[in-house]
Amino acid sequence: MAAVQETVDTVKSVDVDAYKYGFVTDIESDKAPKGLNEDIVRFISAKKNEPVWMTQWRLDAYRLWLTMTEPKWARVEYPKIDYQDLYYYSAPKSTPGPKSLDEVDPELLRTYEKLGIPLREREILLGIEGAGTRVAVDAVFDSVSVATTFKAELAKSGVIFCPISEAVHSHPELVKKYLGSVVPVSDNYFATLNSAVFSDGSFVYIPPGVRCPMELSTYFRINEKNTGQFERTLIIADKGSYVSYLEGCTAPMRDENQLHAAVVELIALEDAEIKYSTVQNWYPGDSEGKGGIYNFVTKRGDCRGDRSKISWTQVETGSAITWKYPSCILRGDHSRGEFYSIAISNGRQQVDSGTKMMHLGKNTSSRIISKGISAGRSNNTYRGQVFAHRKADNARNFTNCDSLLIGDRCGAHTIPYLDSRNRSAVFEHEATTSKIAEDQLFYCRQRGLDAEEATALIVNGFVRDVLQQLPMEFAVEAQKLIAVSLEGSVG
Amino acid sequence: MNAVVKRARTEVESALSGAFDALAPQLPGQARVRALRADAAALFASQGLPTRRVEAWHYSDLRAQMKDVLPLAGRPDAGAIAQAQAVLQPVREGQVRAVLVDGYFIEELSAGLVTSDITLRTLDDVLETGDKVAIDILSAKNLGKGDTALALNTAFMRGGVVIDVEPGYHAALPIELVSITIADAPKAIFSRSMVRAGAGATFTLVEKHITLGDARVQKNDALVLFASGRSQVEHSFHRARTGDNEVHVHSLLTIVWEEAKLNSVALVEGGGFLRRQIFARFEAEGAELSLASATLLRGKDHADTTLVVDHANPGNTSREYFKHIVDESATGVFQGKVVVAQHAQKTDGVMKSQTILLGDDAAMYNKPELEIFADDVTCGHGATVGALDPAQLFYAMSRGIPRADAETLLLEAFAGDAIERLSDESLREAMLQRVRDWLKGRVA
Numbered sequence: 001m002a003a004v005q006e007t008v009d010t011v012k013s014v015d016v017d018a019y020k021y022g023f024v025t026d027i028e029s030d031k032a033p034k035g036l037n038e039d040i041v042r043f044i045s046a047k048k049n050e051p052v053w054m055t056q057w058r059l060d061a062y063r064l065w066l067t068m069t070e071p072k073w074a075r076v077e078y079p080k081i082d083y084q085d086l087y088y089y090s091a092p093k094s095t096p097g098p099k100s101l102d103e104v105d106p107e108l109l110r111t112y113e114k115l116g117i118p119l120r121e122r123e124i125l126l127g128i129e130g131a132g133t134r135v136a137v138d139a140v141f142d143s144v145s146v147a148t149t150f151k152a153e154l155a156k157s158g159v160i161f162c163p164i165s166e167a168v169h170s171h172p173e174l175v176k177k178y179l180g181s182v183v184p185v186s187d188n189y190f191a192t193l194n195s196a197v198f199s200d201g202s203f204v205y206i207p208p209g210v211r212c213p214m215e216l217s218t219y220f221r222i223n224e225k226n227t228g229q230f231e232r233t234l235i236i237a238d239k240g241s242y243v244s245y246l247e248g249c250t251a252p253m254r255d256e257n258q259l260h261a262a263v264v265e266l267i268a269l270e271d272a273e274i275k276y277s278t279v280q281n282w283y284p285g286d287s288e289g290k291g292g293i294y295n296f297v298t299k300r301g302d303c304r305g306d307r308s309k310i311s312w313t314q315v316e317t318g319s320a321i322t323w324k325y326p327s328c329i330l331r332g333d334h335s336r337g338e339f340y341s342i343a344i345s346n347g348r349q350q351v352d353s354g355t356k357m358m359h360l361g362k363n364t365s366s367r368i369i370s371k372g373i374s375a376g377r378s379n380n381t382y383r384g385q386v387f388a389h390r391k392a393d394n395a396r397n398f399t400n401c402d403s404l405l406i407g408d409r410c411g412a413h414t415i416p417y418l419d420s421r422n423r424s425a426v427f428e429h430e431a432t433t434s435k436i437a438e439d440q441l442f443y444c445r446q447r448g449l450d451a452e453e454a455t456a457l458i459v460n461g462f463v464r465d466v467l468q469q470l471p472m473e474f475a476v477e478a479q480k481l482i483a484v485s486l487e488g489s490v491g
Numbered sequence: 492m493n494a495v496v497k498r499a500r501t502e503v504e505s506a507l508s509g510a511f512d513a514l515a516p517q518l519p520g521q522a523r524v525r526a527l528r529a530d531a532a533a534l535f536a537s538q539g540l541p542t543r544r545v546e547a548w549h550y551s552d553l554r555a556q557m558k559d560v561l562p563l564a565g566r567p568d569a570g571a572i573a574q575a576q577a578v579l580q581p582v583r584e585g586q587v588r589a590v591l592v593d594g595y596f597i598e599e600l601s602a603g604l605v606t607s608d609i610t611l612r613t614l615d616d617v618l619e620t621g622d623k624v625a626i627d628i629l630s631a632k633n634l635g636k637g638d639t640a641l642a643l644n645t646a647f648m649r650g651g652v653v654i655d656v657e658p659g660y661h662a663a664l665p666i667e668l669v670s671i672t673i674a675d676a677p678k679a680i681f682s683r684s685m686v687r688a689g690a691g692a693t694f695t696l697v698e699k700h701i702t703l704g705d706a707r708v709q710k711n712d713a714l715v716l717f718a719s720g721r722s723q724v725e726h727s728f729h730r731a732r733t734g735d736n737e738v739h740v741h742s743l744l745t746i747v748w749e750e751a752k753l754n755s756v757a758l759v760e761g762g763g764f765l766r767r768q769i770f771a772r773f774e775a776e777g778a779e780l781s782l783a784s785a786t787l788l789r790g791k792d793h794a795d796t797t798l799v800v801d802h803a804n805p806g807n808t809s810r811e812y813f814k815h816i817v818d819e820s821a822t823g824v825f826q827g828k829v830v831v832a833q834h835a836q837k838t839d840g841v842m843k844s845q846t847i848l849l850g851d852d853a854a855m856y857n858k859p860e861l862e863i864f865a866d867d868v869t870c871g872h873g874a875t876v877g878a879l880d881p882a883q884l885f886y887a888m889s890r891g892i893p894r895a896d897a898e899t900l901l902l903e904a905f906a907g908d909a910i911e912r913l914s915d916e917s918l919r920e921a922m923l924q925r926v927r928d929w930l931k932g933r934v935a
Contacts, residue, residue, distance in 0.1 A: 405868075407866060408866045408867070411863060411864045413863065414861040415860045416859060416860075417549075418855075418856070419854070420848060420856075420876040423851065423853055423878045426875075426876070426877035426878075427875060428874075429874040430873045430874075431859070431873075432869075433863050433870040434868065
């Protein structure tokens with residue numbers, strides 16, 4: 001078929017080289033010595049001036065990590081990672097905790113400007129045109145948070161939004177209570193490593209009954225060479241509260257692979273709701289598979305209270321390798337979990353992503369909508385588990401996984417696990433894999449669209465269910481990102 | 492992705508490897524067969540029995556089930572043969588029937604063996620005479636690679652029959668292959684049979700598994716079903732309920748050539764630990780494969796159906812319909828994997844797994860998988876798990892049908908959905924009768 005041939009040719013010529021966030025910020029940084037040992041763990045802890053309990057927590061995790069082996073079950077292939085050949089801590093030098101944006105290195109501000117991240121709180125507050133939308137941002141650069149906007153504004157409603165390294169000092173009781181309570185230190189190889197060496201990330205606490213007045217957002221940037229980024233995010237929505245949180249990420253183009261092993265923990269108490277959206281756009285490597293980020297992330301939400309709700313929405317376009325399963329533990333009765341995902345792979349990217357819905361409480365429900373698009377020579381796997389505990393009466397799940405293949409050298413795989421131990425639980429799963437239908441293309445072209453426009457239109461329709469779940473600001477960005485990711489294959 | 496997990500040998504694994512070394516010289520077959528066995532034994536020695544750490548065995552732990560090595564079954568005595576005879580239905584005039592007792596071919600119970608269009612040989616004869624073509628097919632080297640349970644069967648294979656249906660022959664009556672196990676004493680059985688449909692041959696194969704008695708049995712058997720170009724084969728499979736002490740691994744190895752049509756319908760009754768694994772592969776283009784089954788489980792049954800359909804070539808169609816009814820504290824497993832190779836364009840694959848959980852402690856594990864490397868394909872799968880639909884029950888009950896009868900009615904229709912894919916009416920009716928009998932047992 002002509003269109004397919006065309007697609008193959010164009011994929012060959014363009015694809016992932018179009019990455020536009022690949023620049024490097026030239027900024028002096030303060031690094032820990034290369035490698036990993038107990039001293040490095042202590043070094044990171046000391047850099048953050050952490051209390052003894054936190055240092056001990058890290059050391060325990062490190063000792064446990066030494067006994068563990070790297071998981072191999074995902075459908076991804078990569079050369080062995082030398083964990084001693086990485087920097088585990090890197091921070092832009094001039095910033096020993098800036099008090100206000102004025103103190104932030106202008107070079108950094110320029111970086112975020114270039115990335116389109118609004119850190120200029122005042123201008124936004126003043127309503128200066130072109131300053132961006134009203135979103136509170138925590139900007140994490142390599143291992144530290146460099147700026148958090150709208151803190152004061154948020155504090156008025158009692159919302160705590162700060163780097164986790166700060167929360168350890170300012171709200172130790174909350175951190176002690178919740179850190180590691182959803183993703184235990186022993187959870188998996190990468191989560192354990194993260195527990196030992198995590199550097200920064202966001203901490204959010206929404207007090208009872210509060211609807212967070214604005215979207216919260218964290219923007220992660222890996223800049224330094226040979227560093228691993230190990231961020232840790234902890235979001236607690238107390239009874240009856242609501243928060244919508246966005247996460248974005250980019251990294252420079254480098255020939256070496258870089259490791260990103262994050263842990264995100266969400267806790268929703270009674271009647272609370274957390275909406276967590278990610279647009280993941282780490283550097284995917286070049287079209288030959290050189291360079292790119294290894295994105296090994298553990299994300300889990302715990303619907304701890306009755307009638308709580310956690311919703312994950314992700315648009316995955318970047319990373320050389322993605323290993324990521326945002327999950328929900330539906331512990332509270334009548335709690336609800338949702339997972340909406342678009343995963344696009346091009347070039348030589350490898351994606352192994354999906355979700356887990358663990359139904360433990362009664363009358364819990366979950367919904368999974370996953371759209372995978374593979375192009376180039378990439379492999380895109382959906383891997384998900386839906387589980388009903390013996391006591392999870394009337395658990396309900398609906399899963400829909402659709403895959404679209406563009407070109408004949410890529411792979412699309414679907415591996416769902418449906419484990420039911422309760423007869424009143426009802427699980428429904430459906431999955432399809434196909435290419436763009438000839439008749440749809442024909443219909444569009446007949447009405448004057450060229451092949452590329454027609455394909456773009458159809459792909460947009462294909463992912464619409466998920467895009468609709470994203471907050472406004474992100475939906476626009478995501479749509480653009482999808483177009484860029486598939487550039488050459490869909491236009 | 493069968494991750495290689497290094498671990499210590501268990502006593503059983505060492506004993507099985509040891510048993511192979513000791514027995515190898517006595518097992519049938521010349522140099523080629525010996526090499527085949529040795530390779531399989533080496534694979535087993537390096538990997539051991541499958542456990543839940545092996546992805547393809549995610550829900551069934553064979554190592555935990557095989558706590559000791561049982562003696563290989565000896566040739567059945569007159570008493571055992573008489574017992575087996577008692578459960579055989581009368582054979583129809585002109586019908587071909589091959590009967591295995593404890594894996595051994597028993598000529599006096601078999602019938603219609605000498606016809607011009609169907610040839611029957613024992614497995615041991617085929618292996619000994621070194622029929623190269625037949626041994627190649629028997630070894631099914633592209634199917635079930637790396638599966639150590641199948642490797643055990645290959646290493647120890649003995650007993651079983653090889654049935655050849657001549658090209659173009661249209662059989663009026665079904666060919667029967669009955670495997671009877673006399674579970675009067677602990678024993679292990681490793682038989683392998685093969686049915687080869689010549690080009691354009693058309694027939695029905697009826698495969699039955701019956702166990703008498705409740706002694707401990709480890710049965711690891713295999714059937715190679717080879718459908719030559721344009722052949723049309725209907726395969727009816729029935730496994731009668733066994734006692735709780737049987738550990739049964741059954742492998743169906745299916746090879747499908749150009750424009751062949753293969754329709755396999757199974758009724759699987761539980762009992763003990765059962766793993767039924769189906770490996771199918773399209774060797775050419777334009778073929779149609781349909782696999783369906785109804786599985787009925789109760790008590791502490793554990794039944795695992797795992798299938799891999801390999802669309803290794805373009806333009807083939809596969810359909811899978813699997814139904815499970817799981818009562819009491821039984822466990823059902825369905826793993827279905829459709830693999831589409833890079834050049835297998837125009838593949839059409841649809842898989843459906845549906846389960847009704849009846850018991851409070853019943854469990855069902857579903858893992859339908861798609862692994863696709865070609866873009867011009869239409870593939871999909873659907874899986875559902877749930878209780879009987881209360882709305883349907885209410886509908887039936889509001890029309891005066893007592894609850895128990897309403898349940899039976901709905902369950903029969905549910906299982907019947909799979910069984911109705913069998914085109915032979917008398918076979919279909921016989922299977923449905925077994926479903927009714929099973930459901931009666933439930934109400935009682």
